[in-house]
Amino acid sequence: MFHILLETRLKAAVHLVMPDADPASVQVRPSSDSKLGDYQSNAVMGLAKAAGKNPRQLAGEILGRLEVADLCSAVEVAGPGFLNFRLAEAAMAAVLEEANRGQHLFFEPVTDPKTVVIDFSSPNVAKPMHVGHIRSTVLGDALARTLRLLGHRVITDNHIGDWGTQFGMLLLGWKTRLDRAALERDSIGELERIYKEINRACELEAGVRDQAKAELVLLQGGDERNLGIWKEMIRLSQIQFDAVYGRLGVRFDHTLGESFYNPWLGGLVKDLVLEGVARESDGAIAVFSDGSVPAKEDPLKIQRDGEWQDQPLLIQKSDGGFNYATTDLATLEHRIRTWSPSDILYVTDGRQQSHFRQVFTVFKRWRPEAAAGVRLVHVWFGSILGEDGRPFKTRSGDTIKLGELLDEAEERALGVVREKRPDLMEVEQREIARVVGVGAIKYQDLLPNRQSDYTFSWDKMLALNGNTAPYLQYQYTRAAKLVRDGGDGGSKEAGIRLETGEERALARHLLNFGWALTAMGEEQRPNYLCNYLYELAGLSSRFYEACPVLKSEEPLRSSRLALCQLTARVLKTGLDCLGIEVSDRM
RNA sequence: GCGCGGGUAGCUCAAUUGGAUAGAGCGUCGGCCUCCGGAGCCGAAGGUUGUGGGUUCGACCCCCGCCCCGCGCACCA
Numbered sequence: 318m319f320h321i322l323l324e325t326r327l328k329a330a331v332h333l334v335m336p337d338a339d340p341a342s343v344q345v346r347p348s349s350d351s352k353l354g355d356y357q358s359n360a361v362m363g364l365a366k367a368a369g370k371n372p373r374q375l376a377g378e379i380l381g382r383l384e385v386a387d388l389c390s391a392v393e394v395a396g397p398g399f400l401n402f403r404l405a406e407a408a409m410a411a412v413l414e415e416a417n418r419g420q421h422l423f424f425e426p427v428t429d430p431k432t433v434v435i436d437f438s439s440p441n442v443a444k445p446m447h448v449g450h451i452r453s454t455v456l457g458d459a460l461a462r463t464l465r466l467l468g469h470r471v472i473t474d475n476h477i478g479d480w481g482t483q484f485g486m487l488l489l490g491w492k493t494r495l496d497r498a499a500l501e502r503d504s505i506g507e508l509e510r511i512y513k514e515i516n517r518a519c520e521l522e523a524g525v526r527d528q529a530k531a532e533l534v535l536l537q538g539g540d541e542r543n544l545g546i547w548k549e550m551i552r553l554s555q556i557q558f559d560a561v562y563g564r565l566g567v568r569f570d571h572t573l574g575e576s577f578y579n580p581w582l583g584g585l586v587k588d589l590v591l592e593g594v595a596r597e598s599d600g601a602i603a604v605f606s607d608g609s610v611p612a613k614e615d616p617l618k619i620q621r622d623g624e625w626q627d628q629p630l631l632i633q634k635s636d637g638g639f640n641y642a643t644t645d646l647a648t649l650e651h652r653i654r655t656w657s658p659s660d661i662l663y664v665t666d667g668r669q670q671s672h673f674r675q676v677f678t679v680f681k682r683w684r685p686e687a688a689a690g691v692r693l694v695h696v697w698f699g700s701i702l703g704e705d706g707r708p709f710k711t712r713s714g715d716t717i718k719l720g721e722l723l724d725e726a727e728e729r730a731l732g733v734v735r736e737k738r739p740d741l742m743e744v745e746q747r748e749i750a751r752v753v754g755v756g757a758i759k760y761q762d763l764l765p766n767r768q769s770d771y772t773f774s775w776d777k778m779l780a781l782n783g784n785t786a787p788y789l790q791y792q793y794t795r796a797a798k799l800v801r802d803g804g805d806g807g808s809k810e811a812g813i814r815l816e817t818g819e820e821r822a823l824a825r826h827l828l829n830f831g832w833a834l835t836a837m838g839e840e841q842r843p844n845y846l847c848n849y850l851y852e853l854a855g856l857s858s859r860f861y862e863a864c865p866v867l868k869s870e871e872p873l874r875s876s877r878l879a880l881c882q883l884t885a886r887v888l889k890t891g892l893d894c895l896g897i898e899v900s901d902r903m
Numbered sequence: 904g905c906g907c908g909g910g911u912a913g914c915u916c917a918a919u920u921g922g923a924u925a926g927a928g929c930g931u932c933g934g935c936c937u938c939c940g941g942a943g944c945c946g947a948a949g950g951u952u953g954u955g956g957g958u959u960c961g962a963c964c965c966c967c968g969c970c971c972c973g974c975g976c977a978c979c980a
Contacts, residue, residue, distance in 0.1 A: 350924085353923075357922090359921085359922055362960075363921090372960075395923080396923060397960045398960085399922075439980095599978085613906090619976060620904070620905040620906080629977065631978050634977090635978060636978080640978070640980085641980050666974095669975090670908090670974095670975080672975095697907095699909090699974090733942075736942095764916080766917075768909085770908090771915085771916080772916090776929090777929075783928035795940055795943085799939060802939060802940095833919085837919090845919055848918090848919090852927095855927095855944095858943070861943090862940090862943085865938090868938095
């Protein structure tokens, strides 16, 4: 909140002193250390360097033009040229009072809303959702929620895997080996079983492979029976997806799977060839480098045995089939044409980096005018490892199903709830365990820097202290309970008084909620918000420790209740951005 | 081989992208319950940021070399 006000004022002052300076380089952020002040700017040192000036002297000149008397009690130049701002208590209290009246929650919706398409989750039809889908799903959902809260127009699109060669085997399996009763009981399990069985049979006898291939050709040719079976498989899969998404609280605006783009793929390839972007190579159609960038930066080049060779993007296989690159190009074109987004975010794992670099590059060459207006971002993430440091699997080496993972999380959380709160009724214990269990899985996933691999640990994610979902949820519950117990007598109009260091520390951190939200949105890094909330939780806990709330005298009591109320609201809103629920009792 | 990541406290991870004294949790050690709040709070010890150079007021972050680890490198997605 204040960082934006101060930044605007500082930019104005810089402009008066150095009219040519780039305003974007002038930034104000919360102080790294509260002893130094509440906000700081490091911009003057950079400006001085660029202009060959003495930084402290320049800082002095800018300070002379800076008008912040209404906001700050002190502004100082420190060290080599840091600017330190100390907020005036009245200004701080005024903003807290506004928030308490419900005028804002320490952030303002953006003035220039963007249209952002987010592509995430993308499970495959006829397969169970598994651990590999957690990060994409949880991260994508958190980004969507946060960007929406900030006022952007967000379109979420689940690009499910509902087309491809695997359907040849699935169709053959459906026709020859389907157990109807098993399909009734556990449709995905049965689809998985027939797929595995046919897959195995294919390796043993060539005839089966040919049969599967024939089924695929029929499907692609529009055979009605195969289309019917295929649609039924999608329907059954969607039921499973919806069940998992329901538990995770994730929803999509669109589910346009790969098959949606089928009608355009042939024309797309022809067009790319016609435009001279793609050409035939070993029977396949591929896009080669156009040499417009140095080989080192060219995603369509690779160095092998000491020399640069082509690393083309295949858009049609030699058998006439299409690749996922073809679909990705068609998808991109469709999204731009349909929604005119300013950004498209692809939330997938890091192994697909080179693929997306290639697709983006090829698209820019194919449709330069469409590509010019949109920022394509691959929001990639690392893998989830087991405690042995290897990819996270069951003991027997199988992939872990997402539904079962959530079951276990809730079950383990229930164990803790029963131990800590034996006084609650079973239904209530179960509800708390659900909120805590699912929240813990999500938070563990969002807390690490998304680009690093992380180690999955039940004990750590469900721990009651430390940077975990249960801890944050608990701190919310404490704050909410104090507010409930305090009654709401006049608290909306309460004057804010910051008498102790703990109150002041809590208050100044509350002010920075918007800063954390923005940082998360701009960099697609939920860990910024996680760490902000964790600090808030710690500060609020220290505040309760030092400051009696309900037992204090008015007007302090109302002021402190208001701080509790604001803390609860920020924690709840922040956790909601992460897709994490809270409970009024824990 | 080339590309993309990573290497930070005993362990698991941060460090808002070049800022001030590198921070948390766990573990270890030591404290705090006649509390509105214990699923809590406070404190201590613990670091040559893989390694050797360089750039500058300032480097975990940028540049160069080297050592480990993971992932990816035509017709799977």
